[in-house]
Amino acid sequence: ERALLCCVLLSAWQSAWGQLRYSVPEEMPKGSFVGDVAKDLGLQPPALRDRGVRILDRGGAQYFALQKTGHLVTAERIDREQLCESVPECVLRCEVIVESEMQIYEVEVEIADINDNAPSFKDVDMQLTISEMTSPGSRFPLRDAQDPDSGRNSVQRYELSGDEHFSLAVQAGPGGDRRPELVLAKALDREEVAFHDLVLRGMDGGEPSRTGTARIRVAVLDANDNTPVFSPAEYAVRVPEDVPVGSVLVTVTTIDPDEGSNGHVKYSLRKISRRASELFYLDPERGEISLKDNLDFEGGVSYELEVQAHDGGGLFDTAKVAIVVTDVNDNAPDLTVSSSQGAISEDAPSGTVVALLHVQDKDSGTNGDVRCSLDRGFPFRLESLRGSYYRVVTSRELDREEVSEYNVTVRAVDGGSPALWSIAVLALRVLDVNDNAPMFAEESYSARVPENNAAGALVLTVRASDADWGQNARVRYRLAEGRVRGSPLSSYVSVQAETGAVGIITLHEALDFEDTRSYTLLVEARDGGGLVAHCEVEVEVVDVNDNTPEI
Structure with missing residues (x-):
């Protein structure tokens, strides 16, 4: 079965719009075969070097390499859960350039999940306090088991063992996840049994199945007849990505008319992603949600938290907090020269391509809208290509005797206010043609x-x-x-x-x-x-x- 998972799953590739698509399981060793780029592009291996076929380097992590045979292989072991947390379809992209054709091909590689992670509970020892006056049938939410795997390999079912006072129910969450709830099946008597010890198991649907375990201790308390109530039940806040660390983003509040410990409410985060837990802090006493680390709109647009308020008697209420990050123009356009000529003959016809450029801006909306231009007074013009590519071409024949070399500045400006910009300078030497008699x-x-x-x-x-x-x-x-x-x-x-x-x-x-x-x-x-x-x-x-x- 493991051998089957390690087999490369090639999907049908499509050449329309210059795209190739492959699929490969995660955790394959470095150098594992992904796809035959040479074959799919109709190139013979001896022609790869002559045509200048290579993977473009954008400065980020390189997960794939192109061999001399034209085979696309993994450049390192790929962990799907590390790269694509909470993303149903994990797709990595790279770009292959055929310099002789001035053509860019986008390669998409789907990283298929394997069952390499067992379910786990954030708290392997859970503590619950339940009033002895609680009615049978009452439900108490439990911590979800987390499994970074996807699909059938994620958490599929739960089991509870312990004693006859409790049973287990599983509810479907808004996103289709399974949420375990502890159900009181039989009335409690603190004087008879003060503590109940249970075992909760979370199992995934892999073959074979993997299991995670948590222990639950239920402490039985005296009566508490008022539940904390959030007001309102849902919170929404919009935050610019440049808000300072330490700022309070929102404060949640509850009402509990009980006195003493039964009316003393504490707050906790019931459901939160790993990244959100790195960004936000909830004060358990005041209910203030503050910022622990810098926000980045390009790294995450929105976060949803579930806040639980529980009083001293074990009663609780849950509220949803939606934090939306708004974009700030904090990224200048990234202008790179994908390919260029260092020299051109002075009798080259008008329209000769001298450089291929790529521009991108990580910001969104008008902040990410980029305009490119050339300095005036030069015999060149800028032409827009598919996607974010441009090429610089001659606008007329050149004359070396008039100008022997050019330093052409390409400027990329975004639509932010104030606008951010970047430049690329093309150095071009004009080669002589014998067009002058003595x-x-x-x-x-x-x-x-x-x-x-x-x-x-x-x-x-x-x-x-x-x-x-x-x-x-x-x-x-x-x-x-x-x-x-x-x-x-x-x-x-x-x-x-x-x-x-x-x-x-x-x-x-x-x-x-x-x-x-x-x-x-x-x-x-x-x-x-x-x-x-x-x-x-x-x-x-x-x-x-x-x-x-x-x-």
């Missing part, structure tokens, strides 16, 4: 060179710049081919190719004024991406007196 500093150049200069002499320098970056901005120079008097132009002058921004033109051999008086050069500047620019250079040869007259 440009000469001047459209044309001219130089005067004396004839007979030695080879290697400087003619002039030309300068070209390129607005691009890196290899795209690296400029090389060369001379266009041409001929002078039948000889290649390059036999007279040359330009150094690898000189960066400056092209240096030098002589290959000495020029002769009497041979050629001027040269027209066409200089080409080419960048690393293949874009070119040209300029003309006019070289004038200056005559020197190097010839003697002939007669």
